[in-house]
Structure formats: structure tokens, C-alpha cells
Amino acid sequence: MSEKILFVDDEANVLSALKRQFRKQYAVSTAESGANGLQKIAKEGPYAVIISDMQMPEMNGIQFLQVAQQMAPESVRLMLTGNADQKTAIDAVNKGCVFSFYTKPCAPEIMSQAIEKAIDQYHLITAERELLEGTLNGSVKLLMDMLSMVAPDAFGKTVAIQEMVGKLLNSFDLEDTWNLKLAAMLSNIACVTLPPETLAKTWTNNALSPQEKLMITRLPEVGKNLISNIPRLERVSEIIYYQHKLFSGGGFPENNCSGEDIPQESRILKILHDIEDFKAQGLGVLPALKRMSASHGNYDPNILNEVIRVFSNSENTVMSNTVINTTLNRLQPGHVLAANIESVEGKLLFAAGHKITNTIIERLLNYQQITKLKEPIQVSVNYHNDNSPEAMDVAV
Structure with missing residues (x-):
């Protein structure tokens, strides 16, 4: 799937030329003002790369990219300007968090290279987030498994x-x-x-x-x-x-x-x-x-x-609930205990009200290798207005 790119420029002929140049490589969107660009980000984003002209009426490129950075922080931002003074460059980097800065007119091969580098940067940013989220999800799952056992x-x-x-x-x-x-x-x-x-x-x-x-x-x-x-x-x-x-x-x-x-x-x-x-x-x-x-x-x-x-x-929303008897081998994630699960010696393993998870099932299977559980196991099931039985989520 081609990456999504947004060009923002108040000159329609410039946008047309850019779209013709890159539409075969990328999913290109265009906006003729900063305000229109923000609408595109809100409705059609996120974009891998956002390229904005500096000199635009009402909202200039720096102002636009400042807001764009808040709305889509992972998008990589590029700036184009015909006025390459030092202050503009400094403001673009400091306020708009611009990845690269280019002067107009920008040769097609330079623009192509700039977009490729920006997409590489976007991939680095998203890969880091995905790695972090994977690590985070694993850490949270481990903590929850510990809680369910301890x-x-x-x-x-x-x-x-x-x-x-x-x-x-x-x-x-x-x-x-x-x-x-x-x-x-x-x-x-x-x-x-x-x-x-x-x-x-x-x-x-x-x-x-x-x-x-x-x-x-x-x-x-x-x-x-x-x-x-x-x-x-x-x-x-x-x-x-x-x-x-x-x-x-x-x-x-x-x-x-x-x-x-x-x-x-x-x-x-x-x-x-x-x-x-x-x-x-x-x-x-x-x-x-x-x-x-x-x-x-x-x-x-x-x-x-x-x-x-x-x-x-x-x-x-709930018509009625009922208690059914089941066995450990038929216990499923999502079942809610209607009565305690105990060993045959009377040791409490899980109290009524627990929602069964894969971790709990594994723990019970391991426990059964040592001693037997009292069966049948009682679980609550709800009957909703569609007449389909479901494991009771919460007693309200």
C-alpha cells in the first residue's frame, strides 16, 4: 500500500504539478490553504509526509505545521519557501518541527529524494512506536498474569x-x-x-x-x-x-x-x-x-x-441470567464464576464473581495435576434481548 502524502500550497498550478509527479508512487492529497490542510489531516489522515509552502494567506506554513504537529505528531513535515532567510528556517524547525527545509522552485529529483528520506523517517518513528507498544502490552499482560495468580x-x-x-x-x-x-x-x-x-x-x-x-x-x-x-x-x-x-x-x-x-x-x-x-x-x-x-x-x-x-x-438491556454447570475441560475465557472453585480438600482457588481467563484455565489445569477440583463448576450466563446466551460480563 502506497504511503499517503499531503501537499499544502495556495498556488493551484503548483499542487497540480506535484500531484502529477507523485501520484503513481504515493497516495497524494492536496490542500490550497492551511485551514483546508488541517481538515484533510482530521478527515483523511494520518499522512506519512506533510509538505507545506511557507507563504500562504491567513495561515502561513509555520502556523499550519505547528497545528499539524499537534494533530498528527508522527507525520514527517517538510517546508517549501521562496524566501530562504535564516529566521524563516529557524522558525520552521523550532516551531513547526520541520524535518527538512527546501527553497522554491525545487527540482523534481530533489523533491523526490526529500520525500523518500521523509518516508524512511516516518517508518522509523512508527516502527519505534509499534515496538514500544508491543513491549508495553507484554509488560501489562505479565503484570495481569501475576495478579491473577498471586x-x-x-x-x-x-x-x-x-x-x-x-x-x-x-x-x-x-x-x-x-x-x-x-x-x-x-x-x-x-x-x-x-x-x-x-x-x-x-x-x-x-x-x-x-x-x-x-x-x-x-x-x-x-x-x-x-x-x-x-x-x-x-x-x-x-x-x-x-x-x-x-x-x-x-x-x-x-x-x-x-x-x-x-x-x-x-x-x-x-x-x-x-x-x-x-x-x-x-x-x-x-x-x-x-x-x-x-x-x-x-x-x-x-x-x-x-x-x-x-x-x-x-x-x-439484560432479560435474565442463569447458572449452568460445566467442567474444567469445558471452561472458557469469558465465563463468570457463579460459585467458588475449590479443591476436593476444600481449598479456595477462585472466588465467585471471577471472570475466567486463559491464565486462570492454565493454572487450574496445572493444579489438577496435583489434586482434584470439585466439579461441576458453576458459571453465570446472560440472556440478552436478542435471545443469545453470553457469558455474564458484570452483575448489574
């Missing part, structure tokens, strides 16, 4: 929070939903650092010692420290750090941050964490939200109202 109850809570986030993504004006999704996924990762005895007490509501209470309180800080050194997760670590902060400013961390100064994603996660805590006490989602709405100062009221709206509608 703290299965925390993992179950994490899965439920992720699913609630999925229902809410379109409800809030977030700059990047990726940060919220990843923060939800890693929100309980610090539980892997707790001693097994403390972890067990946390999920069975047994009394915690003062030292254990302090450990639980500081989990967001531990989570932040665990992931802050992973590339591109700086924002995610900040969201996790503030995920239990009260809207009024109370709670952890103990600082002056309050209200809308708390990251929006953290304010969302605070509500979802507390929903899960109330569910652990036997409440449904809507009764939990009703109780939370009576608690002033704990939550962002606008976010809480939106969560109530979304989940009230969600209640009406």
Missing part, C-alpha cells in the same frame, strides 16, 4: 472494573480513553506486594492490624511506583495514585488536591472501586450507587450522576 480476588475485582469502564468510555470527554482503560487494568496491581495473610484478611473482612491498615492505605502509592518507570505509563501511574482520593480532598494521598484538580480518570475509578466494595457486601450496582449518592463529598457529583444514568440503562 491475588485472584483482586484480579476478579479488576476485571469487573474494566468491564464497567468499557460501558462508560463514551460518556466522558477524555483526552485519551487509553489511559483510563489501562489504569483500570492496573488499578489493583499493588496487591501482589501484600503478604498472603494480609491479602486473605482483605477479602474475608477479617480485622486488620494497624500496620496492615497502613499497607492497604498506601497501595495506590505502591502501584504508582510499580508502573511509573514503564514507558508511556506516567499518566496512568498518576491516575492510580489518586484513585481513592475523595472529591472533597480527604483520603489518600494526604495533600491539598481536591475537586477537579484530581485527575478525571481517578474520580471515575473511585466510584467504580466503591461499587465493587458494596457488591462484596451483597448490594447490587444500583443500590450501591443510591447509597453512594447520599454520601456528600466522596465523589464528583457530575460523574456519579452519569454513572447512575449509564448503569440504569444497562439494567434494562
